[in-house]
Every structure is written in C-alpha cells, then in structure tokens.
Amino acid sequence: MNKSTTTHGIILARHDSGDTDRVVTILTKDLGKISAIAKGVKKLSSKKAGHLEVGNVIEFELTPGKTLFMVGAAKTVAYHKFLQIENMRQLFVWLEILNTLVHAEEKDTALFDIARRGLDGAERYRRDQLQVVWPEIALYNHLGYQLELGQCVVGREPLAATQNYLQVRLGGVVCASHAGQETGLSAISSTAIKLFRLVKEGRWDIIPKLTINEDIVREMTELVATWRDEVVGHRLKSERF
Numbered sequence: 001m002n003k004s005t006t007t008h009g010i011i012l013a014r015h016d017s018g019d020t021d022r023v024v025t026i027l028t029k030d031l032g033k034i035s036a037i038a039k040g041v042k043k044l045s046s047k048k049a050g051h052l053e054v055g056n057v058i059e060f061e062l063t064p065g066k067t068l069f070m071v072g073a074a075k076t077v078a079y080h081k082f083l084q085i086e087n088m089r090q091l092f093v094w095l096e097i098l099n100t101l102v103h104a105e106e107k108d109t110a111l112f113d114i115a116r117r118g119l120d121g122a123e124r125y126r127r128d129q130l131q132v133v134w135p136e137i138a139l140y141n142h143l144g145y146q147l148e149l150g151q152c153v154v155g156r157e158p159l160a161a162t163q164n165y166l167q168v169r170l171g172g173v174v175c176a177s178h179a180g181q182e183t184g185l186s187a188i189s190s191t192a193i194k195l196f197r198l199v200k201e202g203r204w205d206i207i208p209k210l211t212i213n214e215d216i217v218r219e220m221t222e223l224v225a226t227w228r229d230e231v232v233g234h235r236l237k238s239e240r241f
C-alpha cells in the first residue's frame with residue numbers, strides 16, 4: 001500500500017510522541033493491527049483529538065509514512081458512554097487482550113467483528129450477565145486456542161455428563177477419574193461445557209434467548225478468566241484497575 005486508504009478501526013491504545021503528536025495502536029478492518037502517528041492532536045485546535053480516544057470505533061484516512069502510518073481525517077462511528085466503572089474496566093481488559101494477542105498488519109475481518117462485539121458487551125456489561133464472556137471465548141477460538149470439549153484430554157474417552165474439570169494448560173476438559181493426577185483443575189459443569197460448545201460452533205444467535213442462572217454466570221466468568229491467564233500468558237494490567 002502506498003497511497004491513502006479509508007477504513008474503520010478500533011483505538012486499542014495511544015501514547016504521546018513529542019509535544020504535539022500521538023502514536024495510536026488501531027485494530028483496523030482492512031489492514032489488521034497497526035501503529036499510526038496522529039500529527040498535532042495534542043494542540044487545542046485539533047479536530048481529530050476527540051475521535052482518537054481509546055475504545056472508539058472510527059472511520060479514518062490512513063497514509064503510509066516512512067516508518068509509521070499517518071492518521072488523516074477521522075470521525076467517530078461509535079463511542080462508549082460508560083455510567084459504571086465496571087463497564088470501563090471491562091472495556092480496558094478487552095482492549096488489552098486484543099492488543100496483546102492480535103498480530104500486527106494481518107487483515108482479519110472476522111476478528112474485527114468479534115472485537116466490536118466485545119466493545120458492545122463491555123458497554124452493556126452487568127455482573128449477572130455474560131455479555132463479555134461470549135466474544136472473549138469466540139476470540140480465543142478464532143485465534144486457535146480452542147478447548148477440547150468432547151472428550152477427556154487425558155484418557156481420550158467421551159465425557160460423561162457428570163462433574164468434569166477444565167485444565168487449560170492441557171487444552172480442555174479432564175474427566176473425574178483422570179483428574180486425580182492433574183493440578184490446576186477448575187470444576188466445570190455440563191451446562192458450562194454446552195455453553196462453551198455453542199460459541200465454538202458459532203451459534204451466537206441463540207445465546208441471548210437463554211436463561212442462565214447466577215451460578216453458571218459466576219462459573220463461566222471464572223473459567224474464562226482462567227483461560228485468559230493461560231492464553232495471554234500473564235496477568236493483564238487492566239484487570240487490576
């Protein structure tokens with residue numbers, strides 16, 4: 001690419017560069033994750049500044065520069081009005097996950113769609129619901145971290161609908177009789193296994209219609225957090241927010 005292009009992007013992160021510029025990390029629809037310099041955005045007169053807030057979805061012009069892309073005209077397509085600190089925290093966790101796991105400059109429109117679903121989930125997040133868990137599971141599946149949910153990862157026999165255990169380091173579920181020798185196990189109910197399977201099969205459409213009780217919400221939230229630690233490889237800074 002050597003001329004300007006217009007695309008959509010999600011602002012993942014930004015940092016100051018000199019007195020007047022900022023470098024922004026953007027997950028774009030057409031070019032994957034990029035770093036781009038936004039010239040003059042720290043000046044009071046800048047029209048661009050308000051659009052380049054972390055978490056915004058923008059439509060913007062991108063021009064290749066010598067080392068970095070340059071952000072041209074930009075307008076906000078969606079931004080997030082957060083009333084609760086918890087929604088803000090969910091948003092920052094989601095952006096940090098994306099920034100950590102997504103490789104630079106690989107076009108992936110399916111991933112862009114999942115990223116937007118995560119933003120929407122963070123905005124609508126409530127503690128008794130699972131809006132942010134679905135896109136997070138979908139993201140890990142999409143990036144190749146699928147969990148084995150059909151058979152025991154130790155004995156390879158089909159899983160019975162009783163108490164089983166998730167062992168993320170082994171990449172899936174361990175049955176009760178093989179669990180004895182393993183460490184790092186989290187109990188997983190057959191309902192939770194079914195919910196993980198639904199996302200793996202891409203059956204998003206039926207999820208909002210399900211009634212999920214608070215025990216399952218807590219269980220799914222904890223299981224996904226365990227999986228996140230394994231996939232990301234360290235604790236996220238924004239989880240301590």
Ligand SMILES: [Zn+2]
Binds near residue numbers: 156
């Ligand atoms: Zn087994």
